[in-house]
Amino acid sequence: xxxxxxxxxxxxxxxxxxxxxxxxxxxxxxxxxxxxxxxxxxxxxxxxxxxxxxxxxxxxxxxxxxxxxxxxxxxxxxxxxxxxxxxxxxxxxxxxxxxxxxxxxxxxxxxxxxxxxxxxxxxxxxxxxxxxxxxxxxxxxxxxxxxxxxxxxxxxxxxxxxxxxxxxxxxxxxxxxxxxxxxxxxxxxxxxxxxxxxxxxxxxxxxxxxxxxxxxxxxxxxxxxxxxxxxxxxxxxxxxxxxxxxxxxxxxxxxxxxxxxxxxxxxxxxxxxxxxxxxxxxxxx
Amino acid sequence: xxxxxxxxxxxxxxxxxxxxxxxxxxxxxxxxxxxxxxxxxxxxxxxxxxxxxxxxxxxxxxxxxxxxxxxxxxxxxxxxxxxxxxxxxxxxxxxxxxxxxxxxxxxxxxxxxxxxxxxxxxxxxxxxxxxxxxxxxxxxxxxxxxxxxxxxxxxxxxxxxxxxxxxxxxxxxxxxxxxxxxxxxxxxxxxxxxxxxxxxxxxxxxxxxxxxxxxxxxxxxxxxxxxxxxxxxxxxxxxxxxxxxxxxxxxxxxxxxxxxxxxxxxxxxxxxx
Numbered sequence: 001x002x003x004x005x006x007x008x009x010x011x012x013x014x015x016x017x018x019x020x021x022x023x024x025x026x027x028x029x030x031x032x033x034x035x036x037x038x039x040x041x042x043x044x045x046x047x048x049x050x051x052x053x054x055x056x057x058x059x060x061x062x063x064x065x066x067x068x069x070x071x072x073x074x075x076x077x078x079x080x081x082x083x084x085x086x087x088x089x090x091x092x093x094x095x096x097x098x099x100x101x102x103x104x105x106x107x108x109x110x111x112x113x114x115x116x117x118x119x120x121x122x123x124x125x126x127x128x129x130x131x132x133x134x135x136x137x138x139x140x141x142x143x144x145x146x147x148x149x150x151x152x153x154x155x156x157x158x159x160x161x162x163x164x165x166x167x168x169x170x171x172x173x174x175x176x177x178x179x180x181x182x183x184x185x186x187x188x189x190x191x192x193x194x195x196x197x198x199x200x201x202x203x204x205x206x207x208x209x210x211x212x213x214x215x216x217x218x219x220x221x222x223x224x225x226x227x228x229x230x231x232x233x234x235x236x237x238x239x240x241x242x243x244x245x246x247x248x249x250x251x252x253x254x255x256x257x258x259x260x261x262x263x264x265x266x267x268x269x270x271x272x273x274x275x276x277x278x279x280x281x282x283x284x285x
Numbered sequence: 286x287x288x289x290x291x292x293x294x295x296x297x298x299x300x301x302x303x304x305x306x307x308x309x310x311x312x313x314x315x316x317x318x319x320x321x322x323x324x325x326x327x328x329x330x331x332x333x334x335x336x337x338x339x340x341x342x343x344x345x346x347x348x349x350x351x352x353x354x355x356x357x358x359x360x361x362x363x364x365x366x367x368x369x370x371x372x373x374x375x376x377x378x379x380x381x382x383x384x385x386x387x388x389x390x391x392x393x394x395x396x397x398x399x400x401x402x403x404x405x406x407x408x409x410x411x412x413x414x415x416x417x418x419x420x421x422x423x424x425x426x427x428x429x430x431x432x433x434x435x436x437x438x439x440x441x442x443x444x445x446x447x448x449x450x451x452x453x454x455x456x457x458x459x460x461x462x463x464x465x466x467x468x469x470x471x472x473x474x475x476x477x478x479x480x481x482x483x484x485x486x487x488x489x490x491x492x493x494x495x496x497x498x499x500x501x502x503x504x505x506x507x508x509x510x511x512x513x514x515x516x517x518x519x520x521x522x523x524x525x526x527x528x529x530x531x532x533x534x535x536x537x538x539x540x541x542x543x544x545x546x547x548x549x550x551x552x553x554x555x556x557x558x
Contacts, residue, residue, distance in 0.1 A: 086533060093540045100547045101394055107556030125368055130361075131540070134402055138532035142410070146525020153521050205548060255421050258521040259414025262528040266406045267353060274360040281364050282473075285371060 013050045014250045047268070051246045054168070058176055058242075061169040072174040079140045079175075080182035084189070090135045091128060091190035095197030098122045103206055112208045116216025119198040121225060124191055129229040130277060132190045133236035136183050137269040141244035144175055145265040148248025149258040157249065167249065176241040183237035187230055232280050239272035313436065313512040317444050320437040338442045346408050346443070347450030354458045357403050358396075362462030363469040365395070370474040380474065384481030387466055393491045393550075393558065394498075396459030398543045401502030403458075404451060405535035409510040412443055413531030416514025417524040425515065440511040444504065451503025452496065459495075490558065494550050501546065502539050509535040 027035075098119040105111050148171065151157055157167045195217060202208040247265035251257045369383055416439055419425050425435045463482075470476035510531040517527035551558060 086537070090537070090540060093544045097394070097398075097540075097544055097547060100544070100551060101390060103551050104556055104558040121368075121372055126364060131402075134406070135533065135536060138406065138529065138536050142529040142532050143525075146522065146529055150522045150525055205551070255521040255524045256414075256418045259418050259524040259528050262525055262532075263407070263410040263414050266410050266532050270403060270406050271353065271356060274357040278360040278364050281367055 013054055013246070014252075047246075047264075050250060051242050051268075054172070054246050054249075055242050057168045058173055061166070061173050066169065067177065068170055068174055071170065072178060075174050075178035076182060079144075079178050080185060083136060083139050083182070083186060086135055086139050087132055087186045087190050088193050090131055091193040092197035092200075094127050094131045094190075095119065095123050095194030095199075096201035098127060098194075099198045099201045099206070106202075106206050106208065112206075112212050113216050115202055115206065115208060116198065116213045117220035119202075120195060120217045120221045123194040123198065124221065124225045124229045126229070126277070128191050128194045129187050129233045129236065130273065132187050133183060133233060133240065133273050134270060136179075136186065136237075137240045137244075137266055137273070140179060140182075141240040141269050142262050142266050144179070144241075145244045145248040145262045146258060148175075148245060149251040149261045152249055152251050153254055153258060172245045172249070175245055176238070179241035179244075180234060180237035183233050183240065184230065187233035191226060191229065228281075228284070232277060235276045235280060236273050239276055240269045243268040243272060309516070310509065310512045313440065313515070314508050316434070316436045317440050317508060317511075320434065320441040321445065323437065324441065339446060342442045342446035343450060345411070346404075346446045347453060350404060350407050350450070350454060351457070353407055354400060354403055354454050355461050358399060358458035358462045359465040361395075361399055362391075362465035365462070366466030366470045367473065370470050370476065374474065380470070380476045381480050383470060383476060384467065385483045385486035387481075388463055388484065389486040389491060391459050391462055391466075392487050392495050394543070394547065396462060397455050397495055397498035397502060398539065399462075400451070400455040400458040400499070401506070401539040401543070402536055404447075404454065404502070405506050405539050406532055408447060409506050409531045409535035410528050412507055412510035413514040413517075413528045414524060416440075416511055417517035417527035420515055420517045420527075421520055421523050435515065436511070439515075440507060443507040443511065447507040448500055448503040451506070452499045455495070455499040455502075490550075490554060494546070494558075498543065498546055501542050505538045505542060506535045509538050 099115060101122075102115045102118045106115050151171075157171075160167050160170060199210060199213045199217075202213050203210060244265045247261045247268065251261040366383070366387060369387060370380065373380060373383060416425075419439070425439075428435050428438055467476075467478055467481040470481050471478050513527045513531035513534060516530075517523040
C-alpha cells in the first residue's frame with residue numbers, strides 16, 4: 001500500500017532537508033569528503049526529482065485546460081510588460097558589446113562589411129537569448145519565487161487548500177504559461193533591439209554607415225539564425241518557470257528561508273539555461 | 286490636464302527614487318572603501334570585522350561557487366566553439382583561426398563577463414539574502430547599537446573576498462571554457478587540437494583587460510548586493526524583493542561595466558586590440 005498524500009498537498013515535493021548528523025571526531029578526512037560529495041549529489045537529485053514531479057503535475061492540470069483567466073492575465077502583464085525596459089536595455093548593450101568585439105578587425109583591416117555578420121550571428125543565436133533569459137530569471141523568476149515563498153511561509157497555500165483550491169492549478173499553472181509566453185515575446189523584441197544597438201554602436205564608435213550595417217545583416221543572416229535563438233527561449237522560459245515555482249512552494253522557515261529559496265531558484269535557472277542551450281544547439285544546430 | 290499631471294508626477298517620482306538610490310549606492314561604495322582604509326590603519330581594531338570572517342567569506346564566495354562556475358562556463362564554451370565552427374564551415378571551411386580567435390575573445394571579453402553574470406546570480410543573491418535577513422530581523426540595528434558600522438562588519442569582508450575570488454574563478458572558468466570549446470571542436474568538427482590550443486593571438490593587453498574586468502565585476506557585485514540587502518524592509522517579502530533587486534542590479538552592472546570598459550579599451554589602444 002502506498003500512502004496517498006492528501007489532495008493538493010505539496011509535501012511530497014519537499015525534499016527531506018534534514019541536517020546530516022555531525023561527523024564524529026574520529027571520522028577521517030577522506031570519508032568526510034566522500035560524505036560531502038554523496039550528500040550533495042543526493043540533494044541535487046532530490047531537487048531535480050521535485051522539479052520533474054511538479055512539471056508532471058502542471059502538465060496534468062493542463063489536460064482539460066482549466067486556467068484561471070484573471071491570474072493568467074495579471075501574470076502576463078506583470079511578467080511581460082513590466083520587464084520590457086530591462087530587456088530592452090540588456091539587449092541594447094548585448095548588441096553593442098558584440099559590435100565592439102568586432103571593432104579591432106574593422107579598424108585594422110577595414111572589414112566593415114563583416115561587423116554586422118559577426119555581431120548579428122552572435123546576438124541572434126546565443127548572446128541575445130542567453131542574456132535576456134538570465135535577466136528575465138533575475139527580474140521575473142526571482143520575483144516569482146519570492147512571491148510564492150512568502151505565500152508559503154505565511155501559510156496562504158494551506159489557506160487555498162482549505163478552500164479546496166489546488167495551489168498548483170491556481171498559482172503555478174498560470175505563472176508557467178505566462179513566463180514561457182512572455183520570455184518568447186521578449187526575446188523577439190530583444191533581438192531587434194540588439195540589432196539596432198549593434199548598428200548604433202557601429203555608427204557612433206566605429207563610424208560604419210547605417211546602410212553598410214544593414215546590408216551586412218541582410219546578406220549574411222538567415223531566417224534560421226533568428227528562429228534558432230527564439231525557439232531556445234521557449235525552453236529557457238520553461239526552465240525558469242519550473243525552477244522558480246518549485247523553490248517558491250517548497251520553501252521552509254521565515255525570512256531566511258525566502259532569501260535562500262530565491263538564491264537557489266536563480267542558480268538552478270542559470271544552470272538549466274546553460275545545459276538546455278548546449279543540448280538544443282547540439283541537436284538542432 | 287489631471288491625467289497629464291499624474292503622468293508627470295509619476296515620472297518625476299520614479300526619477301527622484303532612482304537618483305536617491307544612486308546616491309545611496311555611491312555612499313555604500315565610498316563607505317566600503319573607507320572601511321577598508323580604516324581596517325588597514327587600525328591594526329588590531331576592536332570594532333572592525335570579526336576574526337576569521339574574511340576566510341569564511343572567501344570560502345563561501347569562492348569554493349562554494351566553483352562547481353557552479355565550472356559547469357556553466359564549460360557548457361557555454363562548448364556552445365561557443367560549436368557555433369563558431371558551424372559558421373566558419375558555411376563560409377570558408379578554414380578552421381585554423383577558430384582556436385586562437387576564440388581564446389582572444391574569451392580572455393578579452395567572454396570569460397570575465399559570463400563569469401561575472403554567473404557570480405552576480407549566485408553570489409549577489411546570496412549576499413543580499415543574508416544581509417537582507419539580518420536587516421529585517423533587526424540584527425543590523427543591533428550592530429549599529431553596539432557601535433559597529435554595519436558596512437565595516439558586513440560589506441567589507443565580502444567586498445575583499447569577492448574581488449579575490451572573482452579573479453580566481455574567472456581564471457578557472459576561462460580555462461574550462463577554452464578547454465571545453467577545444468574538445469567540442471575536435472569531437473564534432475574534427476578540428477586538430479594542436480591548431481585549436483594556440484596562444485598566438487593573445488597579447489599582454491588582453492590579459493590586462495581580463496584582470497581589470499574581473500576585478501571590476503568582483504567589486505561591483507558585493508556593493509550592489511550589499512546595498513540591496515541593507516535596503517530590505519518588512520519581513521520575508523522584503524528579503525525576497527531585496528534578493529531579486531540584487532540579482533538584476535548586479536547582472537546589469539556587469540553588462541554595463543563590461544560595455545564601458547570594452548569601449549574605453551578600444552579608444553585607449555586606438556583599435557589595436
